[in-house]
Amino acid sequence: MKIKALKGMVASVAVSALTAGAVFADDLRIAYTGYSTDNTFWIGVAKSAAAQAEEMGVELIDLTASSADAAAQKDAVDRAINMGVDGIIIGSVDNRAFDASLDNAKRKGIPVVAVDTGIEHEHVASLVQTDxxxxxxxxxxxxxxxxxxxxxxxxxxxxxxxxxxxxxxxxxxxxxxxxxxxxxxxxxxxxxxxxxxxxxxxxxxxxxxxxxxxxxxxxxxxxxxxxxxxxxxxxxxxxxxxxxxxxxxxxxxxxxxxxxxDNTRMGVEAVTNLIGLIKGEEVPSFTPIDGILIxxxxxxxxx
The missing domain is CATH 3.40.50.2300 (Response regulator)
Structure with a gap:
């Protein structure tokens, strides 16, 4: 009888864990910081990233500065980490500015995806970029x-x-x-x-x-x-x-x-890859997107 009761408790805990995981998935928050909000290309990236996040049932917090400012962008990444977001997308102004911030993100288990520009840091697990x-x-x-x-x-x-x-x-x-x-x-x-x-x-x-x-x-x-x-x-x-x-x-x-x-696809792929990382899935380390001569x-x- 005790063994049966114990099995029942284990089953109950497992169900509760699955339920909690489902709630967690629905409550994901990710942060995005692009190059600036006054650049046509980056406006397109931000819009498509927001639309993809909404489609996937994820809250996207846009922390992009109004103009290209490397220091302000690093502060935005630090704020996102302190907010406890589940993941971060960075379209960097200066791809050399984030070492300490990314070290911190790694310690806290917050995955990071780079979009448009590569960031040389071991914690950046995915780059979505035009070739x-x-x-x-x-x-x-x-x-x-x-x-x-x-x-x-x-x-x-x-x-x-x-x-x-x-x-x-x-x-x-x-x-x-x-x-x-x-x-x-x-x-x-x-x-x-x-x-x-x-x-x-x-x-x-x-x-x-x-x-x-x-x-x-x-x-x-x-x-x-x-x-x-x-x-x-x-x-x-x-x-x-x-x-x-x-x-x-x-x-x-x-x-x-x-x-x-294709800034629309860049925003979509960045969000998709980040959600995959958060869920523990394998995602491409590099997603190249073809350019088109007009x-x-x-x-x-x-x-």
């Missing part, structure tokens, strides 16, 4: 096909930024392999820098025939600078992101092309 090197290689090949001669100016992101470096390298390798001189300038993803750099180099170096910007707003800044200098018709300007304003510029014959990132030939398909 930047391959996509930029497509952009580089497009530029090479359009040029008979001349130099290529590359407007880059931040020093040491994994995403920016891959985009730079894809274009640089293709252009140099075809015999073109490549001029690279760090612009920290700042549109004003892209504009000023374009003005300065176009005035001092008439051999520049193509400009690649590692982000689409920078390409629009280059378009503005080239237009004001009366050189827009002599240049091949290519961006990266596939933002709506850039598609308008391509349709108008100003910007030549852009590489579209030119005047196919821009209408993406507007």
């Amino acid at each position: 930047n090197l391959a996509a930029a290689s497509i952009a580089g090949s497009y530029i090479v096909d359009k040029l008979d001669s001349g130099s290529v100016l590359i407007l880059g992101g931040s020093a040491g930024h994994q995403t920016g470096n891959a985009r730079r390298d894809g274009v640089k390798i293709a252009a140099e392999a075809a015999g073109h001189e490549v001029i690279f300038q760090i612009c920290d993803w700042q549109d004003a820098c892209a504009y000023e750099t374009t003005v300065n180099f176009l005035q001092s170096n008439p051999d520049i025939k193509a400009i690649f910007s590692a982000w689409d707003p920078g390409a629009l800044a280059a378009v503005s600078a080239a237009t004001e200098l009366g050189k827009i018709d002599d240049l091949v300007i290519v961006g990266f992101d596939g933002n709506p304003a850039n598609l308008v510029s391509i349709e108008a014959g100003e910007q030549a092309a852009t590489i579209k990132q 030119t005047s030939d196919n821009v209408g398909d993406f507007k």
